[in-house]
Amino acid sequence: MKAKDPVCGMTVDSSTAPARGTYGGQTVYFCAQSCQRTYERTHPPDPR
Ligand SMILES: [Zn+2]
Numbered sequence: 001m002k003a004k005d006p007v008c009g010m011t012v013d014s015s016t017a018p019a020r021g022t023y024g025g026q027t028v029y030f031c032a033q034s035c036q037r038t039y040e041r042t043h044p045p046d047p048r
Contacts, residue, residue: 003028007035022046 001014010031014020017029019036023043030036 005029005031005035007038 002011003014003017004010005012006028008031012018012029012031014027014029017031019030019033021028021030021036021040023039023045025046028039028043030039
């Protein structure tokens with residue numbers, strides 16, 4: 001499944017995305033861990 005990295009706008013495949021996290025019950029996929037860290041500055045991840 002294709003997903004969009006909300007930080008840089010790149011299209012990533014959910015099965016191969018290098019980074020992912022859950023925010024508000026939604027799984028978000030990132031092209032890189034650096035994008036995930038940027039996202040988490042403004043979106044706190046859900047507790048695991
Ligand atoms: Zn990215």
